[in-house]
Amino acid sequence: MTSNQNNAHDNALDSALRNKLSTTTEKGMGRAQAILLAARGVLAAQGYAGLTMRRVAQQAGMSLSNVQHYYGSKEQLLEALLLYTMDEFQAKMDRIAVAMAGRPQVERFLSTIDMFLDEITEPVTHAIFFEIWALASRHPFASDLMGKMMGRERKAVHGLIQGLNPAIPDDAYMERAVLIVAQVEGLMLFRLDRHARPAQFESVRASVHKVLLTLATVP
Secondary structure, three states, rough: OOOOHHHHHHHHHHHHHHOOOOOOOHHHHHHHHHHHHHHHHHHHHHHHHHOOOOHHHHHHHHOOHHHHOOOOOHHHHHHHHHEEEEHHHHHHHHHHHOOOOOOOHHHHHHHHHHHHHHHOHHHHHHHHHHHHHHHHOOHHHHHHHHHHHHHHHHOOOHHHHHOOOOOHHHHHHHHHHHHHHHHHHHHEEEEEEOOOHHHHHHHHHHHHHHHHHHHHHOO
């Protein structure tokens, strides 16, 4: 893992543990992250109904009491997991912004779109996002967090496309950012698999680039 990736993991974990005591040790942070990663795998494979504290403890190779020390209930664990997942996603957007600094604006936009496509076609992330969407209809925190995630994405996309064509007013760019996020998120329904069907994935990606560039640049 690179230094940048370590920093991203640490930042995401810090946010997910923001309600914990400030005296949490480095060892404790490592255990908390292991629990979150185990919960992520269980949620992706078993869904919310299968996400039990005991199952997460088994997956993490810890005792149930150890898991409960960090997360007192399934709801607290879910909250931390969702925060962690969204912060990791934000960290990837931030890394692209840093890596692409000085590059043409359109390249930065398309690189971010490619990251979105890679994320939604990664099996575990795909399953997690589907589960979060389902939870959002009945779990207040999931609904609130999904709204915040979509807000982050819209803001990020707006910053990437704003000014690509000076003839397009800023309020129109915000509307287009909403449409771009909706188009990308909607692709999850097609269950694209860039590993099993690479030709199909590349064809769809080329089409997505064309459509989204039109949205971002054509008055």
